[in-house]
Amino acid sequence: MNRKNIFLTISCILTMLPAMLCASTRDDRGWTLSTSDADGRYYGVPVANGCMGLMPGRDPFSVKGVILNNVYDANRNMGVSRIANSINPWMLDMSIDGTPVTRESMNGWIQTLDMRRARLDASWKDRDAEISYTLRALRCLPHTAVMTISIKALKDITVSASPSFKSPKDFKEKDSCTVSYNADGVSYGISRTWGPTPNRRILLSASSCLVTDEGPVNGDITLKKGKSLKMHLIGSVCTSQDFSDPCNESDREVLYCIMEGMDALIARHEAQWDELWQGDIVIDGDPEAQKVARAALFSLYSSCREGSCSSIPPFGLSSREYNGHIFWDSELWMYPPMLFLNQGMAASMTDYRIQRLDAARRKADAYGYKGAMFPWESDWSGEEACPVSAPTGLFEHHISADVAIAAWNRWCMTGDSDWLQDRAWPLIRDVADFWVSRARRNEDGSWSIRNVVCADEFAEGVDDNAFTNAAAIKALRIAVKAAAACGHTPSPMWQTVADGLRILRDGNGVTMEYDGYDGRIIKQADVNLLSYPLQIVTDEASIRKDLIYYEDRILPKGPAMSYAILALQWARLGEGQKAYEMYLKTLEGHLHGGLLAFSETAGQGDTCFMTGWGGVLQTFINGFCGLELTDDGVVQKQSALPDGWKSVTVTGVGPERKTFTRSR
Numbered sequence: 001m002n003r004k005n006i007f008l009t010i011s012c013i014l015t016m017l018p019a020m021l022c023a024s025t026r027d028d029r030g031w032t033l034s035t036s037d038a039d040g041r042y043y044g045v046p047v048a049n050g051c052m053g054l055m056p057g058r059d060p061f062s063v064k065g066v067i068l069n070n071v072y073d074a075n076r077n078m079g080v081s082r083i084a085n086s087i088n089p090w091m092l093d094m095s096i097d098g099t100p101v102t103r104e105s106m107n108g109w110i111q112t113l114d115m116r117r118a119r120l121d122a123s124w125k126d127r128d129a130e131i132s133y134t135l136r137a138l139r140c141l142p143h144t145a146v147m148t149i150s151i152k153a154l155k156d157i158t159v160s161a162s163p164s165f166k167s168p169k170d171f172k173e174k175d176s177c178t179v180s181y182n183a184d185g186v187s188y189g190i191s192r193t194w195g196p197t198p199n200r201r202i203l204l205s206a207s208s209c210l211v212t213d214e215g216p217v218n219g220d221i222t223l224k225k226g227k228s229l230k231m232h233l234i235g236s237v238c239t240s241q242d243f244s245d246p247c248n249e250s251d252r253e254v255l256y257c258i259m260e261g262m263d264a265l266i267a268r269h270e271a272q273w274d275e276l277w278q279g280d281i282v283i284d285g286d287p288e289a290q291k292v293a294r295a296a297l298f299s300l301y302s303s304c305r306e307g308s309c310s311s312i313p314p315f316g317l318s319s320r321e322y323n324g325h326i327f328w329d330s331e332l333w334m335y336p337p338m339l340f341l342n343q344g345m346a347a348s349m350t351d352y353r354i355q356r357l358d359a360a361r362r363k364a365d366a367y368g369y370k371g372a373m374f375p376w377e378s379d380w381s382g383e384e385a386c387p388v389s390a391p392t393g394l395f396e397h398h399i400s401a402d403v404a405i406a407a408w409n410r411w412c413m414t415g416d417s418d419w420l421q422d423r424a425w426p427l428i429r430d431v432a433d434f435w436v437s438r439a440r441r442n443e444d445g446s447w448s449i450r451n452v453v454c455a456d457e458f459a460e461g462v463d464d465n466a467f468t469n470a471a472a473i474k475a476l477r478i479a480v481k482a483a484a485a486c487g488h489t490p491s492p493m494w495q496t497v498a499d500g501l502r503i504l505r506d507g508n509g510v511t512m513e514y515d516g517y518d519g520r521i522i523k524q525a526d527v528n529l530l531s532y533p534l535q536i537v538t539d540e541a542s543i544r545k546d547l548i549y550y551e552d553r554i555l556p557k558g559p560a561m562s563y564a565i566l567a568l569q570w571a572r573l574g575e576g577q578k579a580y581e582m583y584l585k586t587l588e589g590h591l592h593g594g595l596l597a598f599s600e601t602a603g604q605g606d607t608c609f610m611t612g613w614g615g616v617l618q619t620f621i622n623g624f625c626g627l628e629l630t631d632d633g634v635v636q637k638q639s640a641l642p643d644g645w646k647s648v649t650v651t652g653v654g655p656e657r658k659t660f661t662r663s664r
Helices: 003-016 246-260 262-276 287-301 328-341 343-355 357-366 398-414 417-438 466-486 492-500 540-551 561-572 576-587 610-624
Strands: 032-035 052-056 063-075 080-085 088-096 107-114 119-126 129-137 144-153 157-166 175-183 186-196 203-211 221-223 228-239 280-284 627-630 633-636 647-653 658-663
Touching: 052 129, 063 088, 063 228, 088 129, 088 144, 088 203, 088 228, 144 157, 144 246, 144 262, 157 186, 157 203, 157 228, 175 246, 186 246, 203 246, 221 228, 228 246, 246 262, 280 287, 280 610, 287 328, 287 610, 328 343, 328 398, 328 610, 328 627, 328 647, 343 357, 343 398, 343 417, 357 417, 398 417, 398 466, 398 627, 398 633, 417 466, 417 492, 466 492, 540 561, 561 576, 561 610, 576 610, 610 627, 610 647, 633 658
Parallel strands: none
Antiparallel strands: 032 107, 052 063, 063 080, 088 157, 107 119, 119 129, 129 144, 144 228, 157 221, 175 186, 186 203, 203 228, 280 647, 627 633, 647 658
């Protein structure tokens, strides 16, 4: 693709998405994103801290919904679990001189996401006042968020502010109360709404209080012209999954915030985000790409927490899409960037699987296999949570290999032999045993894995899928190496099956997606994953053939990750401009609005597809910067940058927080 065509492609994207990459006018090095389109379609992104996500809106003080990570209720209609909707304590009605503040009364509205400090700001003029608010999901208090509201009077006014709660429609059994607590000699009324989730009966409690820095807000407030008022709507949500007494705990956390003070809490919140941002991507020469990189990192950092033993659903904490379950998206797409840039989150994601190893063993036994068979869709229990009608839950078995590979990669990054021996080895061993029991020997001595759903989910019930077989080969070889590292004797069948599994090629040397593949359109990358991340296809000629062949067979408006993988591999092959073309295709139709909401399907949806962001991050880290994780740690391979890019720098890599730069 020549420079003229690349320019036209960029212009097309910017024309289709006029608010895309719209940031503050000052040069902030890609840290802020803004939207001021008061009339067009609004695309929000979650304000989240890894435990809960708040979805903002465009209306004044709008929090449209609250998602809780790894808290699931049963979905009666589908018969499987679904991530729980929360009671929302961040609701605020305001009037000035008796007239409600509404979207229709806003003038000059702008909303800005400060990714470095993890805060969403909105401001506007409303008749006789200038109004703004800041929303933070506190990183230092995982169950708490604060909305800080500021009002400046343009003439003498009377302000009335009334907080309230919004409960999900299916919360039929709930109760409310207000309890007075004494803090430093002042009485604060903390309001609470609580009740059980409809089916699993998890007790959920939400508490809130509206305060100023001086005390509680009680009744109307008169402001003289030129004077300002600042209020804080403090809210906390706790459940019986985390606390034996969530009702008192949600009150307690609100009271803690009051007594600790907002300045101290915000300082702690920002300090923890400064720590997260030690893992960063800095792009010199492309301000738009810099914003994309930061948006992707911010989205994943917001979706998980160190020490939580939780993972990241495909849409993070932005919605209940795919029921909030954990898929291969976690291990293959979102985990690798976190493994490079945030060891705590990466550990949480692998610990999530290790904690559910017994459930994977039970599933293998239930289907007549040995070892551990991880579910295609996992919830809190670790059992299969895929709707029964979907064949993926029955036959998309590569997930077990993906989980084992992720565990091994954590050891490669950290070198923690005790963790490998005590925690990872049983998982890696049992997954290898599963693949031996799953594979079947052919008459010619080769081995096949039959009747699977491919990574390309358009292909169901096929034999010898390239990605499934290659992932199994990788997992089996890992088991042999892990056994040696832990002082155990590997099963001889692990190497036998790994050496015998078929990777098929056509007469031109192109890797076939499965036995009998005829060149039809595919949903997403499959064969191309054999080069990266699996490192099964390693010679440059084969990699090029597979890239060229499958580029035109990927569903044009399918999931964005496919083109991210193609971009990564072209960069490693020294084709910087071709890599940039694929990078643009990763974004085209998927980025929406000035806050860069990222959709799964091009041109559709306003949810935030964290899986796609994971692919984008791998393009930057492992493609343009050329980083690769080997058995001996991180190495930097040759790679090429697009025209105009001066350098890509990745900071905070691995436990030693190293810095790597690829310069032109």
